[in-house]
Structure formats: structure tokens, C-alpha cells
Amino acid sequence: MSSNPMTGERRSVVITGASRGLGLASATKLYKRGWRVVAAMRSPDTGMKVLRAATGAGDDDPRLVGVALDLTDPSSVTAAAKAIEDAVGAPYGLVHNAGISAAGMVEETPTELWERMFATTIFGPVALTKELLPSMRRAGAGRIVLVSSQGGVRGMPATAPYSAVKGALERWGESMAGEVAPFGIGVTVIVTGTYDTDIITDAGTTDCRDLAGVYARHHQTMDKRGRAAMKLAARSPEKFAEGLAKALDSEKPFVKTAIGPDARMLLIANRVLPSAGLHQMTRLMMGIPRFGAMRSGGSSND
Template identity: 85%
Template sequence: MTDRRSVVITGTSRGLGFAAACHLYRRGWHVLAAMRSVDTGLEALRAATGAGDDDPRLTGVALDLTDTASIEAAAKSIEAASGAPYALVHNAGISAAGMVEETPDSLWERMFATTVFGPVALTKALLPGMREAGRGRIVLVSSQGGVRGMPSTAPYSAAKGALERWGEAMAGEVAPFGIGVTVLVTGTYDTEIITDAGTTDCRDLAGVYAPHHATMDKRGRAAMRMAARSPEKFAAGLAKALDSTKPFVKQPVGPDARMLMIANRLLPSAGLHQMTRLMMGIPRFGALGGRRNG
């Protein structure tokens, strides 16, 4: 590409966001890398890309999506560095494991603050400039949990589902101003978020859901080992999505996400529920009725 477009990417200190920032920088974009630990994160990005300390195409932006003041300051920093950005990529997210009964309210609040409320606030702050410019793209990074609610990840699935519905609604609002919206449904990628270190674990492995956890953990880890792809493949998919001129696009990035989206279109909800149960080894309906912990 010859024009120097600017892109804001949240959650760039690691994982998919880090890979995307590196990939787009190498393609000539002005990358505004938003993250909580901006000093260490920007240093890592410079090391990975070869960017110099004074490179105008790599700008660090301090951002905590759970803090209103941080979001407001980040929006001002972005506009000062690049004017109205061409693209805004909402990638930042957190992961958690645990049944609904096991997950505390504080986790649900943090999940929605990071995945929905914070991104909405940042978008609202940047939209006036993007509307004035009359062009741009907003990309919402979803996942398989946004397509279909997955057992043991209810807060994550709920937040990603809300993210997708927000994107669908917003697309109709901003399209007349020349701004498109893309929902990227990611498959399984080899990042920290799928590991124990990157997940808030709320599971009670000795509680009433122990029969679920024992099988789901074993099968889930095996599936991740087989299906996980390099984050660079996601970055390439994101780069293609940013070149779209359609007012709204929802597309998979990864073969497992593609298969789930096809199944979601073709199969009835009851069929998908049963397929998920069998794949995860969850006991049949009523199998644990009347059982008590201890």
C-alpha cells in the first residue's frame, strides 16, 4: 500500500494484538498500539519490528478499558498523533473458565467492561472525527463464543455475543458516513489467552460440576493442541479485512471458526446444543439430577 493509513489496535502487548500491530506496521500502516503497559509493550513491538524510538509509524497509547479517564485520555492521544484514525480494531479481551454458578459477579463486570463497555466508550470518542473524515473501518474481534455460547465460558460467550450485536447495530448507523464495520470471528490461535496463565480459572474441580470439568478439560486441551494456529495467520486475515469497502461484514478467521459458522447456519439450535454436548463429553440431560456436592 502507498497511502499511510492509521490504525488503532487495542490489546497489543501480546497475542493477536501484538501480531497484528507488527504485521500492519510492516505493511506501511501508522500503528497506534493501545495497551495498559505501554512502556514495556512498545519496547517489545520495536524489537519485533525494528522500529526506532522516534519512528512516527509506531505510537504507543496507554489504555485501560475498565477506566473511563484512561479511555478519554487515550482518545485525545490518538487524535493528537494521527487525527481521525482510518481504522479502529477492538482486539483487547480477557478469558475465563468456570460454570455460571462458579463465576463471581466481579468477573462478569470486568468481562463486559473490557469487551463491550470500554470499546463502546472509545468508539464514541473517536467516531466524530471519523465521521468528519467520511471514511474508515471499525473491526470487532469476536470468537467462536460469540457465535455460539460455550459451556464453562458463559461470561466470555455472553460478552462476545453482545460485542457482535453491537457491531451489527452500529453498522447500520455509521454506513451513511462512509464507515464500515467488520466482525471477525476468530478460531483457535496459539496465544496466552488459551493457556492457564492467560485465563481466570473459576472452576471448582471438586464441586457439583466436576463430571463436566474432568472431561471438558481433557478434550479442550487436545482440541487446542490440534487446532491452534499461528497468530501471524490472524494478522494476515485482519489486514485483508481492513481493505474491505462493504458497509458490514461478518467473517471467520481460521478453519474451525469457518466450520462453526457454517454449522450455525445449517443446523437447528437443538442440534448444535447436542453436538456441543457430545464433543465436550458433558453428561446427558438429567444424568446428574438430584446429586449433591459432598
């Protein structure tokens, strides 16, 4: 479904982080389904070549528009919002997909990384949404989609900044949904499972781990188990794109949904198990030593 049910016009969607991974797959899927796609990315000169090759679109195709967007730069956000409205007017869909990943314990991750993580995942997206909401309200229809992850459901060891921003993203979406629903705008929070993209590889992650430091024992076990789990669980980004296309068709004021079997299982476990139980389950799955096992002079047996 690519037409606006209120006007019959072709619907438009803005996707951030559209040059790679889930964003690239989603932009390609929606374009092929007839949407007008505004692909927001840091480097359109290179990213749009990849996207046009994936979609088969020509350089002057009005249904595929590239917009420069650096979510950490307020002036770039303002310029991107103007470019979006100049290209498609009020977008029907606004998909906040862009994000960065990092590995490292809280002690190991620098404050600058936390700041950059929040700027990319929270502050920039909030600013872009604020710029576009007036036109979306006037249009009386639309859907804002926030791409979260399993880390937004449950804080995961060695990814505290990432888990923190995804948790904040979900609380933002829940709050905003109550505000914009009376204007005909819905909000969807998508909890993603594990997908085969750069963000789960060394190439897509800022690695802050000190493999010879006090958390070396954690890292050795967690790295081995994490890579094995990702190899088993990772699905094609196209599977996510199919779920996103369905999410954009929702007419409910607020939806929180999982895309991927591992994400669905976590949402169920989060509803059924107490928080302490989930903590223990996470510890055992990741091979983290038991409470107190690494105290000075304490036993190292798990």
C-alpha cells in the same frame, strides 16, 4: 494497501490489546505493510519494547505510537482518545482486539468477573468508539473491526461470561454498521478460530473452576478434551494478522467473516443446523452428561 484511497495519505490504525497475542501480531504485520500503527495497551513502558523488537522500529518512529489504555477506566479511555487524535488525527482503522478470558460454570464465576468482562469487551470499547467517531465521520472514511470468537457465535459451556460478551460485541457491531455506513465508515466482525496465544492457556485465563465441586465431572472431561482440541487446532497468531489486514481493506458497509478453519466450520454449522442440534453436538464433543443424568438419585450412565 496502506494509503487512504480518498486522500492518498498513509492510513493509520488503532489496535487495542497490542502488547501480546493477536494484537501484537497484527500491529507488527500492519506496521510492516506501511500502516501508521497506534498500539493501545495497559502498560506501554513494557509493551512497546516488545512491539519495537518485533517490528524493528526505533523509539522515535512516527509510524509506531504507543498509547496507554485501561478499558475499565473511563478517564483512561478519554485520555487515550485524545492521545490517538493528537498522534494521527482521525484513525482510518479502529480494531477492538483487547479482551480477557475465564473458565468456570455460571454458578462458579463471581459477578465481579462478569462486570470486568463486560467493562473490557463492551463498555470500554463502546466509550472509545464514541470518542473517536466524530473525527472519523468528518474524515468520511474508516473501518471499525470487532474481534469476536467462536463463543460469540454459540454460547459454550464453562465460558459463559466470555461467550456473553462476544455475543454482545457482535450485536453491537451489527447495530452500529447501519448507523455509520452513510458516513463512509464500515464495520467488520471477525470470528476468530483457535490461535496459539496466552488467552487459551492457563496464564491468560481467570480460572474460576471448582474441580472438586458439583461440576467436577464436567471439568474433568472438558479440560482433557479442550486441551487436546486446542493443541490440534491452534494456529500461529501471524495467520490471524494476515486475515485482519485483508479485513481492513474491505469497502463494504458490513462484513462478518471467520479467520481460521474451525471458525469457518462453526459459522457454516450455525447456518445449517437447528439450535437444538448444535446444543447436542456441543454436548457430545465436550463429553457433558446427558440431560437429567446427574439428578439426585438418577443414573450416572451417559
